[in-house]
Amino acid sequence: MDTFSHGGGVNGPPDIAHHDPVRCLGSGAQGQVWLMAPRDGSPPVAAKFVGPPGAPESGSSNGEPPRHNESYITQEWRLLTHFRHEHLIPLRQLVRDARGGQVLLMEHAAGGSLAQIVRERGPLSVGEAVTVLTPMGQVLAFLHGRGAVHGDVSPGNILLSAAGKPFLADFGFARMLGQEAQKVSGTPGFYSPGDMERSDASDVYALASVGWFLLTGRPAPPTRERLPMGTFVPEVPAELVAALEAGLLDDAFQRPSAAAFAQAVFRSAKAVPVALGNAVHPSVLPELMTRHEIHGKADRKRAKVFSFGWFRRKVRPSWRSAARGARPGSGMGMMWESRLGTVRRSRTKRVWVNGMLAIASVAVLGGALLTVSTLRGATRVESEPNDAGAVKLTTDARYSMEWAVGLPSEIMKGLKDQDPVKALQALAWTRSYALSNADEELLARINAPGSATLAADSVIVESLKEQGHSLSGLDIRISEASTDSLESLRSGGDSGSASDPATIAVRATITTSAFAELDGSGALVHRQAEEQLQQLKIIMTRVAERWAITEILDGG
Structure with missing residues (x-):
């Protein structure tokens, strides 16, 4: 920013x-x-x-x-x-x-933003622009390959370290695969008004406009008003002009991918470090490694170290090409189905997987949606205990909340809340985050030890890791929640009483966002395109003086 x-x-x-x-x-x-x-x-x-x-x-x-x-x-x-x-x-x-x-x-990126640098010292040289644009194209290709869109690439959101290394920042407008598309917007001059939504193509347009800004000191004008780049910067190579003009095309489908843009820029001219000496806060000057302009053979050799250390020619495939290669009927459910066909004991695993996915409101099995109504009573089936890969917690570790320090403070507060409804809100958020990141320890904290839900989540995480897959855009939300009286489940022991039960049921509407499953290269394996709503009953129990999920039942 x-x-x-x-x-x-x-x-x-x-x-x-x-x-x-x-x-x-x-x-x-x-x-x-x-x-x-x-x-x-x-x-x-x-x-x-x-x-x-x-x-x-x-x-x-x-x-x-x-x-x-x-x-x-x-x-x-x-x-x-x-x-x-x-x-x-x-x-x-x-x-x-x-x-x-x-x-x-x-x-802290001590070199400041590109906006600040250009404002203080004027436009960058061709080599300096290559130093910035190439890694920015690479990081956008990385994000696009995983279904994410930045949404506001601009000089104010590209920062440099004291060594002149560029970073992409400010993801407030970003969108992950599975989340609803948003209308194009952002910093004026760095998005195409003709684009219908924020996309990988709109990011490429923004980066090309950043390139124009770096070389001229102003954003790229609209196509019909834009003079040739050579009018402002006579020394700019034709290859770099061609790359920028391709990125600025009005037709989003004709623009290059971020990877192709980065490669074209990299080939157009030799990269040199960005001179920061006249553009940073005085307190930063002692930290700078690129304080002066580059002159002479020794500095050119130094520039080579700076540039090539950050640039990579191999990039992830674009989201567009990955999406075209997605296979119908594949996905998380397909993994369970294949196991059922080869190993008989996996049938029990399938039951737990479906029971787990009930709180996510949807399970994918061979491309078909399985709602919780088709799984009625599934979570009551007994299974053999399976401790493989389980996260073992000592008594002291169970009571400590250090594991939640890295989570948003409001989530950490909710996890400790004694109100089961408020705790469930935080548990649902944490669960979607843990599944998206295949975090077994987090799942072991929010599910009760030995519970059906922990067994289900463990199977999901193990399978994701085994396949090298990940989930993107998964968001689980709780609404219209209320507690049920469970006299038969109440305990008068150390962890509960008639007025303060150790086990309770919460009836709630569970909303699961659209989400996607990606393989190790970022290619789309399966996409759940629509939100799913279900009425469920979540059984919760007190573990280490906080609430944890034990079982998920049909709320009907």
Whole structure:
């Protein structure tokens, strides 16, 4: 986020425990970014928050509603924890400030944003532009190959480290595969008004416009008003001009993929480090490795180390091509079906898998949707205990909440809530996050030990890991929840009483978002395109003084 992309005043820093504010790094319509110094002496971090500290989270600046009632901060946190790439801004933690507002802590990119650099020192050279555009094309290809769209690629959202390494940041407008498509929007001048929705093609247009901005100091004008690049930068190679013009085509389907764009830019000219000396805050100058312009043979050799160390010629296939290659009838359910056909004892596993997926409201089996009504009573079937791969927890570890420190603070608070309805909200969110990241330890924390749901989740995670697959866009939400009286399940022991039961049932409407299953290369295996709603009864039990899921039944 940068003042280049949005207007807005500075309302003051967030009040974060154990951190002191240093200075404001950027301010805009979505919020602010402040440099914060940890009191333990560790490196400073960039703290991003929406609106004035403590203000309620809102939708986008063009009036769109929040995505699944999540803030844009939470959306950005989910994407950055789901994907890892050397040119995605490193994430530290999601916390709440003293006023209750969510704050995203990220690595401080001391070189600043491209908007700041161009504003302070003027346009970049051709070689410097190649240094930035190539890795940005690569990271977009990485995201597109996994069904994610950034949605607001702009000079204010591309940051540089003190060494001049570029990072893509600000994922508040991002969309993951399975989430509903949004109308195209973003920073003026860096999206095509003719695009119908945010897509990989709209990201490519934005990056090409960033390239135009880096070389000329202004965004690319509309096609009919755009003069040839050589009018402004006579020394620009024809190959680079061709790459930028292809990315700026009005027809989204004619634009190159992000991977092809990155390769074309890389071949067009030699990359050189971005000179930052005249463009950064004075306090950053001692950290810089690219303080001066490049002159002479020694500096050219140094430039080679900088450039080629970050660039990769091999990139993931684009989402478009991956989607075309998706096989009908494949997916998570297909894995269970194949096991049933070869190993008889897997029938019990199938029952647990279907019981697990009931809370996700949908199971895919050979391409057909299985709702919980077809699984009535399935979770009551006994199975042989299977401790393979189970996460073992000591008594002390069960009571500790250190495992939840990395989760959003509101989720951590919900997991500890003694109200089973509020706890279920947090459990459902954590479960979708854990399944998306194949996190066995998280699943072991939110499901009761030895429960049907833990067995089901373990099978899912094991199978995802075995196949090298992952889930994208999965979001489980709870609504219209109320508790049932379960006199027969109440316990008067140490963990419960008649007035404070150890086991309880919660009837709720479970909404599962559209989601996708991807293989190891990011290719689409199966996509559940529509939301699913079901009425379920969730049996919960007290484990280590908090609620955990035990069993899922038909709520009808």
